[in-house]
Amino acid sequence: MKVNEVNLIIAGIGGQGVLLASEIIAETLVRAGYDVKMSVAYGMAQRGSPIVSHIRAGKKIYSPLISKGQADIVIVMDMTGTQSWIDFLKKDSQVFMLDKYTFSPMAAMVSHKLKRKIKKKHKEIIFIPYDKAFKDLKDIKTLNVFMIGVLSNYFSIKKENWIKIIRKKAPPRIKNINIAVFKLGRQGRYC
């Protein structure tokens, strides 16, 4: 993807690694020469409540928050907080969503309705068959890095540059697993 500006939203719930994934993506974009701003409001959203992060990259970025109807890419790791990002979608937003998987049981209860609602508005949803991916993933905690892998295909940034930042940011204990998972997501056979 080579554009003047890209607005990216990552939505999930506390504990899934939304913050780390956002930092990895943002920092990779910084190294690629973009002006980048990233905003996550956290505080009380620690255990299991929805968390939404905004990443903006371009030539010159002012607001750290994305304007409504301006999100180019949305990565959904959990449906729980859908209300907080659904207004940011535009007609041709790319939405990456896990097909069956929902992290929180709360989200499971609402996901069907919401999926239909999003589908009605936006055709560009890429459902990632979770069952298939999960078999390869093994550790559910690496889901965030897996999604980075999927996303990475949409930028013209070299694989090595992504891995460099993952290596820098990921917890040392599971560094190698994370890199393997990133490659898995990047392979692209899930989309």
Place this chain on the structure above:
Amino acid sequence: MKAFLSGNEAIAVGAYENGVLFAAGYPGTPSTEILEKIAEYKKIDAQWMSNEKVALDAALGASLAGTRSLVAMKHVGLNVASDTLMTLSYTGVNAGLVIVTADDPGMHSSQNEQDNRNYAKFAKIPLLEPSNSQEAKDDVKLALKISEEFDTPVLIRITTRIAHSRSIVKLSRRRRIFSGGKIFVRHPEKYTMIPINARKRHEFVEHRLKRLKEFSEKTGCNKIGWGKNDIGIIASGVSYQYAKEACPEASFLKLGMSYPLPESLIRKFAKKSSRLYIVEELDPFLEEQIKAMGIKGKGKKVFPLTGELNPDLVREKLCKKNTKKNSGAIARQPFLHPLSFCAGCSYAGLFYILRKLKTVVIGDIGCYALSALPPLSTMDTCVSMGSSIGIALGMGKVSRSSFRKNLIAVIGDSTFIHSGITPLISVVYNKGTTTVIILDNQTTAMTGRQNHPGTGITLKGEKTSKIDYKQLAKALGIKRVKIINCYDLKNIKVVIRQELLSSQPSVLIAKNPCLLLTRRKKFVSFKILDSKCIKCRECLMLGCPAIFLKEHQRPYINSQVCTGCALCKQVCSRNAIKELDIEGK
């Protein structure tokens, strides 16, 4: 070298690069990471103090002794430190002293959304407002320079969106600051604020403010960018970024130093803008001062006085061209997943019992304030740090004994150390009968598990002495002091009832470490036997995030979330909750 830093981290880097050697504070969202990041630098002595006032006092001490120092706190923390701040304005400093206040418009994690820019005007000290991480770092440098040149503390005000947003920052080398000649020299006319000295210093303060005003006219952080249309926008902090995003064509007067204001610069700007807007979050701080200059502009007439701004809202008000109907403040989403205690938190058990006992719970600031939300719905008041004990004392003094015997104050360990000890002394001194529960979870849990004087570990990770609450309460004159275990529901019910009926003040210490600290690796999770469950839903009243309702209104336990605390087992009257066996069945 470029780095991608949050506003908080950038302030820490700014402190390091510019020779700050002492930093202090008290944890509070969104300011906490400033001190945590500073603590990573070996050269800087960084410390958590018991409260914000102590932190400011200590930083003043360091400054007087000739060391550049920085204090960081959240907006309400400055209320606590304001006693020192008001007179610190008179004494001035020796080496540079910077105070960082992190405001929370929109109250992401606060009890109010006060606008701390007012403190700069109130204390007559200069105010800097960064609008991104780079400026946050640069402002520390500028603040130290102003502080030393004008003999004043300097306030840097950030907001949640600056503190927690990340943007690119250029790093520089650490500058060595020679503190030679800055060593403390006895100077009572300046540092001993008895009336005869303070009167002279007040005159100095007024004179200093005039000089600062001249500085504000010249400084590079107040600048005009002429645009293409007749709209002129005056803004500071993150509001500037929103306005620039919404209306890139307009002319801008960006105020990096927003107190004292550069009057001539504002006049010059206003003259050329036929439509003048003042864009700011919360109070009309800039607007009121600009209007007092006799300049006409629109501010709070169009922008809200409450909550955060965002690019959509600013665009709607400024350009009147809006694509979506209800773009207003980003609507606070109704929580599908309600805020609750962590699964297995001991507080759930305690508040479940307090609810059963139908007590009036005078609460305080911390995780346990979540008990105000359903299904526990227990906490009746939550005002400010440490206020629980005082409120309970006053309430008890004027109430009938039947009401008084239902009154309980609940306070966390860090909050107790912050400002719960002095009110407890008042309880004893004034013959109150208040029952106080100190929730000793051995950490400052709500802000992300920071150490405090009760944990025996400093911010730098060094071992230190540890407060013994039992001994402390006894020394203050409380005769009835007991240690309770909140996972034993039967026992705490008996003990609490007993203490409520007693006509003496009592302190109960709930010694249950925060679950996130211990994080037991091996535990047995629980399940609900459908055969025995009568759908009474009593287990749901714990508000445990591991217990859900599935189809047919039957509760079930999510074994991935369950931590095996066994609170729900104690609550179930039908013995329907059993441990999972080894195979997970």
